[in-house]
Amino acid sequence: MENATLPDSNRPRGRPREFDMDETLDKALAVFTARGYHATSISDLTDAMGLTAGSVYKAFKDKRGVFLAAFDRYRLLGRRRLKQEIAKGDNGRDKVHRVLMYYIDRSYGEPGRSGCLVVSGANDLAVLDDEAAARVAAAFEADQSLIADLIRLGQSDGTISTTVDPDAGALTLLCLTKGARVIGKTGRRREEMTAVADMAMTMLR
Numbered sequence: 001m002e003n004a005t006l007p008d009s010n011r012p013r014g015r016p017r018e019f020d021m022d023e024t025l026d027k028a029l030a031v032f033t034a035r036g037y038h039a040t041s042i043s044d045l046t047d048a049m050g051l052t053a054g055s056v057y058k059a060f061k062d063k064r065g066v067f068l069a070a071f072d073r074y075r076l077l078g079r080r081r082l083k084q085e086i087a088k089g090d091n092g093r094d095k096v097h098r099v100l101m102y103y104i105d106r107s108y109g110e111p112g113r114s115g116c117l118v119v120s121g122a123n124d125l126a127v128l129d130d131e132a133a134a135r136v137a138a139a140f141e142a143d144q145s146l147i148a149d150l151i152r153l154g155q156s157d158g159t160i161s162t163t164v165d166p167d168a169g170a171l172t173l174l175c176l177t178k179g180a181r182v183i184g185k186t187g188r189r190r191e192e193m194t195a196v197a198d199m200a201m202t203m204l205r
Contacts, residue, residue: 029117034114036124071121075135079142085098085102086099093154093201100177106181106184108193113184113185118139144170147170151169151204176196
């Protein structure tokens with residue numbers, strides 16, 4: 001885990017206070033995910049992160065800097081979990097289904113109401129900030145490419161029809177997964193969201 005150092009006025013000069021960057025960003029993530037970028041204030045972040053405003057500005061420059069660092073942390077953790085889930089699949093079709101269920105399982109109940117930082121970032125900041133927009137676009141493109149590769153794997157092992165266009169199919173499923181995270185904020189039930197994944201899989205027959 002990465003440690004960062006910040007000056008502390010109560011400590012002798014030359015002995016900065018250390019904090020765990022990953023732990024601190026995880027706390028910021030919880031705030032941004034629940035409230036969105038614009039509704040989150042520096043005081044919200046300092047309270048959650050256990051840092052002073054001066055420490056936040058020193059480490060991240062501003063709220064935007066905290067958001068971008070938290071966004072990168074969110075993507076890293078999410079990608080790691082997703083790859084672990086995909087690895088459990090027996091074939092291409094099963095792996096695609098596991099991708100869908102990874103997002104569906106986060107689209108109802110408390111995780112659903114919390115929402116997705118990538119999707120909220122696209123809504124809140126990407127239209128106004130080129131760097132944030134690039135991060136969101138890269139996240140979407142990586143997910144689409146991953147799904148397309150899994151569709152091709154399914155076509156090679158005979159579990160997905162060769163009539164399916166891998167790129168168009170991947171974009172369709174990308175739209176579905178991101179849309180599911182938006183719909184999930186309205187308090188959908190597990191049965192409703194699971195049915196969405198089942199229906200989506202019918203297009204890969």
